Amino acid sequence: MRRYGKNTDEDDIRSRPNRKGNRPRTHIRPKHEDAVEGMVLTVDRGRLTCLVDDRIVLAMKARELGRKAAVVGDRVAIVGDLTGQKDTLARIVRIAERTSVLRRTADDDDPYERVVVANADQLAIVTALADPEPRPRLIDRCLVAAFDAGLEPLLVMTKSDLTPPDKLLELYGDLDIPYVVTSRQELENGDATDRVRAQLDGRITAFIGHSGVGKTTLVNALVPEDRRRLTGHVNAVTGRGRHTTTSALALPLPDDDGWVIDTPGLRSFGLHHVDPSRVINAFPDLEPGTEGCPRACSHDEPDCALDQWVADGHADPARLYSLRRLLSTRERTEGD
Numbered sequence: 001m002r003r004y005g006k007n008t009d010e011d012d013i014r015s016r017p018n019r020k021g022n023r024p025r026t027h028i029r030p031k032h033e034d035a036v037e038g039m040v041l042t043v044d045r046g047r048l049t050c051l052v053d054d055r056i057v058l059a060m061k062a063r064e065l066g067r068k069a070a071v072v073g074d075r076v077a078i079v080g081d082l083t084g085q086k087d088t089l090a091r092i093v094r095i096a097e098r099t100s101v102l103r104r105t106a107d108d109d110d111p112y113e114r115v116v117v118a119n120a121d122q123l124a125i126v127t128a129l130a131d132p133e134p135r136p137r138l139i140d141r142c143l144v145a146a147f148d149a150g151l152e153p154l155l156v157m158t159k160s161d162l163t164p165p166d167k168l169l170e171l172y173g174d175l176d177i178p179y180v181v182t183s184r185q186e187l188e189n190g191d192a193t194d195r196v197r198a199q200l201d202g203r204i205t206a207f208i209g210h211s212g213v214g215k216t217t218l219v220n221a222l223v224p225e226d227r228r229r230l231t232g233h234v235n236a237v238t239g240r241g242r243h244t245t246t247s248a249l250a251l252p253l254p255d256d257d258g259w260v261i262d263t264p265g266l267r268s269f270g271l272h273h274v275d276p277s278r279v280i281n282a283f284p285d286l287e288p289g290t291e292g293c294p295r296a297c298s299h300d301e302p303d304c305a306l307d308q309w310v311a312d313g314h315a316d317p318a319r320l321y322s323l324r325r326l327l328s329t330r331e332r333t334e335g336d
């Protein structure tokens with residue numbers, strides 16, 4: 001068992017404004033030195049299902065976390081009853097610093113950000129080639145969110161038994177994003193599963209996409225039933241293969257070789273929080289060209305230095321076009 005030991009808790013050392021004069025704080029919070037590390041697998045109405053060693057522990061957040069919410073993927077410190085037995089409820093007393101944060105806002109005008117998943121390395125953007133029709137604008141938005149969050153994007157195109165991927169591949173070719181194409185037959189005989197697996201090894205991958213594109217089908221093919229049962233959430237998948245919870249759900253890949261995180265269907269992906277300068281970091285061929293840009297350049301304005309950068313032959317014009325298409329998804333209204 002890994003223990004948090006004498007780690008300093010940022011909540012304890014943060015100085016607080018003194019509301020009533022200079023009265024010193026008399027109450028010193030216990031440090032919870034016996035806290036044990038766990039990972040949040042799913043969240044349901046304030047109840048967090050956590051993996052602690054090989055046990056599933058149900059927990060709620062401790063009062064002292066204040067407004068901080070733990071989300072799926074979070075590494076947390078837990079105290080209390082950690083037996084994982086029925087009707088026990090432990091408490092989350094700390095959330096470890098996150099290596100990444102995938103955020104979204106409900107729509108672009110909404111300043112309220114929600115953290116979808118913490119600590120993911122990769123964002124698998126799942127789109128069906130048909131039924132439902134691909135929505136390039138939604139894919140673009142997911143890409144921007146991935147670049148902004150510093151996650152490696154992976155395009156997963158499902159249902160190639162219904163429509164070939166050529167048209168969609170053409171649209172994303174210049175972005176050099178890794179992709180996998182899957183079909184029902186290849187999911188059944190394991191070929192598609194192997195191809196997807198090869199892209200996931202050792203990493204934490206969040207799967208997002210519109211509902212009906214085949215996320216849960218894919219995740220179920222990747223994670224054997226006994227591992228899914230481990231989380232106690234095998235029942236969240238109905239007979240029709242639909243995931244009924246509203247939270248994401250983290251599932252371990254076989255051989256402890258990474259995690260997949262299934263997320264509920266996505267209708268829109270608000271990008272209010274996105275910073276173009278973080279997005280451009282994902283374009284190493286263009287990034288040095290921004291040195292001559294005006295301050296806070298949107299990279300899509302007359303003084304943008306990237307046009308000259310491309311004209312001078314430093315990068316392919318198609319890449320600049322693609323970057324601008326992505327950045328402009330923030331200005332356009334959603335829909336197809």
Ligand SMILES: Nc1nc2c(ncn2[C@@H]2O[C@H](COP(=O)(O)OP(=O)(O)O)[C@@H](O)[C@H]2O)c(=O)[nH]1
Pocket residue numbers: 158159160161162182183184185187209210211212213214215216217218240241242243265
């Ligand atoms: N034809 C075809 N149908 C698929 C494929 N993958 C999933 N489906 C079907 O698409 C529907 C939605 O799948 P589901 O996994 O629930 O999508 P989710 O909402 O993204 O989780 C189900 O009826 C699946 O059987 C595929 O590769 N080919």
Ligand SMILES: [Mg+2]
Pocket residue numbers: 215216217241242243263264265
């Ligand atoms: Mg689903």
Ligand SMILES: [Zn+2]
Pocket residue numbers: 290293294297298299300303304305306
């Ligand atoms: Zn610029």
